[in-house]
Amino acid sequence: MSLGILYLLPSPLSETEIEIVLPKHNIDLIKTIKYFIAEDAKTARRFLKLCAYPNIQDAEIALLNEHTESNTVGSLLEPLLKGQNVGLMSDAGCPGIADPGAEVVKLAHKKEIKVLPWVGPSSIVLTIMASGFNGQNFAFNGYLPIEKDKRYKRVKELESLAVKYKQAQYFIETPYRNTQLFTDLLTSLNPSTQLCLGINLTDATQQVITKSVSEWKSIAPPEIHKIPAVFGLYF
Numbered sequence: 621m622s623l624g625i626l627y628l629l630p631s632p633l634s635e636t637e638i639e640i641v642l643p644k645h646n647i648d649l650i651k652t653i654k655y656f657i658a659e660d661a662k663t664a665r666r667f668l669k670l671c672a673y674p675n676i677q678d679a680e681i682a683l684l685n686e687h688t689e690s691n692t693v694g695s696l697l698e699p700l701l702k703g704q705n706v707g708l709m710s711d712a713g714c715p716g717i718a719d720p721g722a723e724v725v726k727l728a729h730k731k732e733i734k735v736l737p738w739v740g741p742s743s744i745v746l747t748i749m750a751s752g753f754n755g756q757n758f759a760f761n762g763y764l765p766i767e768k769d770k771r772y773k774r775v776k777e778l779e780s781l782a783v784k785y786k787q788a789q790y791f792i793e794t795p796y797r798n799t800q801l802f803t804d805l806l807t808s809l810n811p812s813t814q815l816c817l818g819i820n821l822t823d824a825t826q827q828v829i830t831k832s833v834s835e836w837k838s839i840a841p842p843e844i845h846k847i848p849a850v851f852g853l854y855f
Contacts, residue, residue, distance in 0.1 A: 624700040626728045627653065628715045629707045630740020631667045633848065634823035638670045641741045641822050647671045649738070653707045654678065655699040657724055659685040663711050684720050693723050700733050712848070714742045718762060718792060744790060747818030747850040750828035753788035754854065761791040764801065771801075775808045782813075783855045790852045798844040801851065809833045809853065816852035819844055 629650060632641050639647075650671045658664035661681045668676050682696050700706050708715045708724055714737075715721035728735050744760055761778065765771045778789040793801045805815060811834035819827045819842060829842065830852075 621703050623731070623733050624703050624705045625734045625736055626700060626725065627705060627707045628721070628725070628735065628737040629709045630714045630738065630742070631709050631712055632670070633712050633741045633743055633821055634826075636822050636824065643739060646738050646740065650707060653705050654680060655704055655706045656681045657684050657696050657706060657708045657721065659683065659711045659720065664709060667709060684724060686720070688720070690723075694727055696724055697727055697731060697733065700728065701731065713744075714740060717742060717744060718760070741822050743818060743821045743848060743850050744792075746821045747790060747816065747828060747852055748788070750818065751788065751816040751852050751854070752830050753814070753816065753852060754786055755788075757786055758788040758790060761789060763793060764791055766797075768804070771804055772808050775805060779809055779813055779853060779855075782853055786855075788852055788854045790850060792850055795844075795846045795848055798847065798849050799841070802841060802844060805851065805853070806833055806837055811837075812855070814854045816854075817842060817844065818850040818852070820847050820849070 627649065629646065630642065632638055650668065651673055656664055656679060658681050661683060664681050665676055668679055673679065684693065684696060708721045710719040710721060716725050725735055748755060748758055764774050781787055782789050809815065811832065813833050814830055815833055815836055816828065816830040
């Protein structure tokens with residue numbers, strides 16, 4: 621029996637019309653798939669509705685998130701092993717990037733299942749593009765520590781890496797903690813360090829702003845509380 625294909629399906633970052641951020645090919649492909657892997661079933665069904673998916677109640681959505689036991693991830697591949705195609709989607713953006721979907725992809729490669737990524741929005745990539753930082757040497761660091769002392773230490777490490785290796789550093793935070801992270805960055809970083817914020821990307825209100833820390837301190841802070849944002853620093 622031939623194996624199915626694991627399609628990596630980016631999903632919208634904002635309420636922008638889906639045709640603006642996803643190619644028609646993606647939308648047409650999604651309508652042909654019955655089995656999906658997602659972080660949250662409600663969010664996944666909302667995405668399918670945006671794609672005008674026929675008979676959403678017939679779509680079978682398996683969950684992969686922080687509550688998934690590691691020894692059960694393999695069961696998510698069962699439709700693929702039976703020759704059925706599966707769509708892996710994130711809550712927002714690209715599967716496998718700051719997203720638990722990487723575990724399924726890893727297992728799929730081990731089983732010699734074909735993995736095909738499709739283009740779509742990534743807040744991380746969009747921020748890198750628009751930051752003005754080094755686009756040939758950069759690192760994405762996920763979430764920084766929550767504890768203040770550990771966070772300060774990590775921020776200074778990233779600042780040092782940026783200078784030593786000319787490597788732009790990017791990271792994210794849970795949206796309701798964005799304001800606190802921004803405040804901590806202004807108090808931790810050197811005044812000349814460049815700080816970029818990619819805010820609510822692909823939305824009509826999106827902004828990507830790069831300023832030195834000293835410049836950020838001289839203006840009103842951006843509105844980022846509970847708003848998706850990507851942070852970047854360079855020198």
